[in-house]
Amino acid sequence: VTFDDYMQANSLATQNLAEAGFESNNDLRFIFLSSVSVYGEPADNALITENSLCLPSSDYAMSKLDAEERLIRLFKKQQIKNLDILRVAPVYDYRFRMNLNRRVLAPNRLIYLRFGSGAQKISALARTNLVDFICFLVKQDTHVSQLHIMNACDFESYTFNQIIRVFKTSGVCPA
Numbered sequence: 001v002t003f004d005d006y007m008q009a010n011s012l013a014t015q016n017l018a019e020a021g022f023e024s025n026n027d028l029r030f031i032f033l034s035s036v037s038v039y040g041e042p043a044d045n046a047l048i049t050e051n052s053l054c055l056p057s058s059d060y061a062m063s064k065l066d067a068e069e070r071l072i073r074l075f076k077k078q079q080i081k082n083l084d085i086l087r088v089a090p091v092y093d094y095r096f097r098m099n100l101n102r103r104v105l106a107p108n109r110l111i112y113l114r115f116g117s118g119a120q121k122i123s124a125l126a127r128t129n130l131v132d133f134i135c136f137l138v139k140q141d142t143h144v145s146q147l148h149i150m151n152a153c154d155f156e157s158y159t160f161n162q163i164i165r166v167f168k169t170s171g172v173c174p175a
Helices: 003-024 059-076 098-104 127-138 160-169
Strands: 029-035 082-088 146-152
Touching: 003 029, 003 059, 029 059, 029 127, 059 082, 059 146, 082 127, 127 146
Parallel strands: 029 082, 082 146
Antiparallel strands: none
């Protein structure tokens, strides 16, 4: 996948969708699923908040941040009445583990990967928690124009050792 592909799918398509939404509804409420990857990879393992500096380090992350910026411009031009940007941690559920698999399994699922002690932590987000939060947002009163940027993850972060242990006990094993 190229940078242009990411820009088409994540940034331009998002802007086009928001503009089309405004044409049919002047009170447009837009919920955008961005990514915590817009922050990049902080070297000091500092706590990341919504006010942390965005330093995307991948084409995917750059396209997500560009989409956010396009939506914020539309919000400022009042083409979006309410804008919620959710910067989601890697999403998972029982059947969809790709976001975690690629962090603990070697290519071709040959072995588990553990860097250092495996005690390093990663935030993740259960799909059901994401769905519940979006439902909560949709039910909120939107009479006042608002822009929210929110990080979304499970309450607890997980160590790589915990993820590997869960994978082993649930049958998600290397080839």
